[in-house]
Amino acid sequence: MGHGHHHHVDPEAGDRRVFAAIAVNMGLTVAQVIGGIMSGSLALIADALHNFSDAISLIIAFGARKIARRPRDAEMTFGYGRVEVVAALINYTTLIVIGLYLLYEAAMRFADPQDVEGWIIVVIAGIALAVDVVTAMLTYTMSKSSVNIRAAFLHNVADALGSVAVIFAGALILLYDWRLIDPIVTALIAGYILWQSFREIGPVIRILMLGSPPEIETEAVLHTVRGIDGVTGIHHAHFWQMDEHRAALDAHIVIAEGRWNDADAVKDRIKAALSDQFGIEHTTLELECARHACDDKSEFGGRGHGEEQHG
Incomplete structure (x- = not known):
């Protein structure tokens, strides 16, 4: 892009x-x-x-x-x-x-x-x-x-x-x-x-209103992250703009089972891809191992961000 x-x-x-x-x-x-x-x-x-x-x-x-x-x-x-x-x-x-x-x-x-x-x-x-x-x-x-x-x-x-x-x-x-x-x-x-x-x-x-940057295709970002070696999922993604020129993303990243020792390297690859392909320089990534990933797999947002929890 x-x-x-x-x-x-x-x-x-x-x-x-x-x-x-x-x-x-x-x-x-x-x-x-x-x-x-x-x-x-x-x-x-x-x-x-x-x-x-x-x-x-x-x-x-x-x-x-x-x-x-x-x-x-x-x-x-x-x-x-x-x-x-x-x-x-x-x-x-x-x-x-x-x-x-x-x-x-x-x-x-x-x-x-x-x-x-x-x-x-x-x-x-x-x-x-x-x-x-x-x-x-x-x-x-x-x-x-x-x-x-x-x-x-x-x-x-x-x-x-x-x-x-x-x-x-x-x-x-x-x-x-x-x-x-x-x-x-x-x-x-x-x-x-x-x-x-x-x-x-x-x-x-x-x-x-913390809307996602209009020039960034959020689904394309998620697809790219999922395709990175060592990643099995991404959820709770929040795309927003710090100001007019700086896009930001925070998300939960699920690290593949047996790859936890490579977690830092995987994170670095994700950050590089986000920066090079989408211009997203500010990222906060919460890493989860596949075995203990959180139950809520909502792609965008997640509980605790204005959504009412039922059940």
Whole structure:
């Protein structure tokens, strides 16, 4: 099984990029809010609100990057890497709330269209688009290797598309005085935000729920382990992700009868196979001799892991 290559950016250089992105987004948010109030455009204010969420998402991402680099300690024996996953969950949840709010506001504007100044919309949205492109460029490389930064990056991509839509709306208002385009564009921005967020939040929740890594075929792993010389069975397997990039497995391994003296060598072969073929570097293997293997042969999980024992 092949494994993706992660693109790493120097942490300090990455921090500077994120900080720069925060600064330009905060400045843009202020400009958009002022422009939205002056023009009366809900779409521009919607874009400003989304842009403000970009800045907040970048602040969260920035803090998470700092925390994630802390060394392991007695309280966090796995380290702090998963804080970036938590940050991504916060960012996507925020996007969903914003999307729902914008849908509500768009519905209100459909019922009561407002006068809108097209030129202000076009100018401010044009500036916003330029800033969104710059921000996306600052975070693009880092987004390839971090679910946390990817969440912030997608905030910006959505906002850039929103700015394009707002420019389009402003042009239609200037040309045809079509005021309903403002809530229509707002609803489209909201719909895209919601679609994007619900699509991306699933893998984040999967990590936090200790789901098995989606790129690893668990049955193939079990089949490979069973085929290793000296192994007669594997059960109570738990596949999970320590963070976005590190898969883990703990399992019970049944050593063939008469091979107990080779148990350590068998374990080493299992670990090597898991690492080489599936990229699973973190493994905890409980060895059992065939004669005294535990009664519960459940392939996945096992009693004591949320299952009720009957009988």
